[in-house]
Amino acid sequence: MIEVSHLFKSFDGEQVLKDISAVFETGKCNMIIGQSGSGKTVLMKSIIGLHRVDSGKIEYDSRNLPDMRMRDIRRLRREVGMLFQGSALFDSMTVMENVMYPLEMFSSSTRLEMENRAKFCLDRVNLNEHSYHLFPSEISGGMQKRVAIARAIALNPKYLFCDEPNSGLDPKTSLIIDQLIYEITHEFNIKDLNDFVFASELYKQVKKINQ
Amino acid sequence: MNIVKDIGLYSLLMYRVFVKPDRGRMFWKQLPKELEKLGLASLPIVIIISIFIGAIMTIQTKLNTENPLLPTYSTGLVTRDTLLLEFSSTIMCLILAGKVGSNIASEIGTMRITEQIDAIEIMGINSANYLILPKITAFVLMMPFLVIFSMAIGLTGGYLVGAFSDIITTADYLLGIQYAFIPYYVFYSVVKSLVFAFLISSVAAYYGYNAYGGALDVGKASTNAVVNSSILILFFNLLVTNLMLN
Numbered sequence: 001m002i003e004v005s006h007l008f009k010s011f012d013g014e015q016v017l018k019d020i021s022a023v024f025e026t027g028k029c030n031m032i033i034g035q036s037g038s039g040k041t042v043l044m045k046s047i048i049g050l051h052r053v054d055s056g057k058i059e060y061d062s063r064n065l066p067d068m069r070m071r072d073i074r075r076l077r078r079e080v081g082m083l084f085q086g087s088a089l090f091d092s093m094t095v096m097e098n099v100m101y102p103l104e105m106f107s108s109s110t111r112l113e114m115e116n117r118a119k120f121c122l123d124r125v126n127l128n129e130h131s132y133h134l135f136p137s138e139i140s141g142g143m144q145k146r147v148a149i150a151r152a153i154a155l156n157p158k159y160l161f162c163d164e165p166n167s168g169l170d171p172k173t174s175l176i177i178d179q180l181i182y183e184i185t186h187e188f189n190i191k192d193l194n195d196f197v198f199a200s201e202l203y204k205q206v207k208k209i210n211q
Numbered sequence: 212m213n214i215v216k217d218i219g220l221y222s223l224l225m226y227r228v229f230v231k232p233d234r235g236r237m238f239w240k241q242l243p244k245e246l247e248k249l250g251l252a253s254l255p256i257v258i259i260i261s262i263f264i265g266a267i268m269t270i271q272t273k274l275n276t277e278n279p280l281l282p283t284y285s286t287g288l289v290t291r292d293t294l295l296l297e298f299s300s301t302i303m304c305l306i307l308a309g310k311v312g313s314n315i316a317s318e319i320g321t322m323r324i325t326e327q328i329d330a331i332e333i334m335g336i337n338s339a340n341y342l343i344l345p346k347i348t349a350f351v352l353m354m355p356f357l358v359i360f361s362m363a364i365g366l367t368g369g370y371l372v373g374a375f376s377d378i379i380t381t382a383d384y385l386l387g388i389q390y391a392f393i394p395y396y397v398f399y400s401v402v403k404s405l406v407f408a409f410l411i412s413s414v415a416a417y418y419g420y421n422a423y424g425g426a427l428d429v430g431k432a433s434t435n436a437v438v439n440s441s442i443l444i445l446f447f448n449l450l451v452t453n454l455m456l457n
Contacts, residue, residue, distance in 0.1 A: 084330060
């Protein structure tokens with residue numbers, strides 16, 4: 001469970017997050033909705049520790065993130081997968097190398113085992129072998145999102161954060177991505193936190209940021 | 212105040228860069244790519260500039276030393292010492308600050324604004340160490356080779372003037388470049404270039420890593436990287452020269 005309480009965050013004196021409290025429960029898809037510029041991404045990045053908060057608690061199963069040392073934050077982040085708004089795939093790597101990357105960094109498995117795991121993840125997001133050796137610039141936006149999901153789940157994360165996973169996608173592809181995230185959340189028993197501009201009926205729990 | 216802030220942020224970034232890599236294997240995988248990209252890929256520009264500067268320096272020196280009281284070897288001697296002491300280290304590094312510095316700053320800056328650096332951080336990886344350490348290591352390792360190569364090519368440029376024109380004889384030129392040769396000048400030049408290589412790569416990485424916004428800001432980061440590393444090269448040139456030649 002992730003519990004956020006009384007979170008404050010400002011940039012250059014401008015208050016972006018003001019007294020935010022929320023609980024994100026295990027095995028559920030949690031969603032944050034709000035107007036553009038209301039601070040959804042800032043909240044999500046603060047919860048992961050990419051932004052240092054001014055005050056407040058962010059507890060991952062009773063481990064308070066703002067109190068942690070950088071080394072412990074890094075250890076915690078290995079339990080986290082994240083799907084970024086723009087997919088954030090590494091331009092210089094192929095689809096396969098992108099998914100292999102977290103495995104190469106942290107897995108002690110053999111090369112073959114890592115390749116099998118990467119293939120499993122890519123297969124799980126319905127990407128065929130033809131695309132494995134293409135670069136991110138050579139595939140569509142929807143495919144990039146799927147590769148990003150595959151990379152995010154490669155290390156079996158406990159928490160999956162999705163920053164506007166449907167951004168820039170057509171409605172049909174958006175539904176496919178929604179469905180995929182929903183299925184993966186239940187399949188891997190992940191705590192899933194989404195940041196959407198538009199609400200989707202898939203999401204059980206809605207956290208709304210008021211301006 | 213901005214200078215103090217920049218020095219502080221730069222020091223903090225370097226503190227994060229110079230730690231043991233999370234995965235040594237990934238560092239060794241990255242290093243040859245950077246050696247190729249930052250070092251070998253710089254060879255064509257080093258060759259072109261060195262050969263022309265060597266030739267031009269020989270012509271200009273000869274024209275300015277047309278005096279029967281000056282020995283015939285003086286043109287070669289002046290060309291050699293100018294190349295060894297200043298051109299192949301300082302001027303070449305100023306040129307490479309433009310090529311390599313903007314390359315590093317724009318690559319890392321683009322990774323920053325497209326959230327690729329955030330993606331690395333989210334995986335629990337020290338992104339500064341993973342991205343910047345191989346670049347600094349590769350460029351510092353390659354720089355002495357580039358400098359010595361530039362010296363050799365520059366001297367060859369001067370020789371070609373003698374070979375293909377009647378401005379100077381090749382015999383006079385060859386005598387000049389061998390006359391009163393001080394090997395310490397090469398050492399001094401290589402030491403200077405190591406300092407400059409570190410400055411170029413680390414300053415460019417700093418501006419790229421701290422870029423935010425969009426494409427315009429990456430361009431700005433790239434420009435800042437080149438301008439500031441050039442200024443630092445000139446300042447450290449003075450410092451190292453005072454330390455090593457005084």
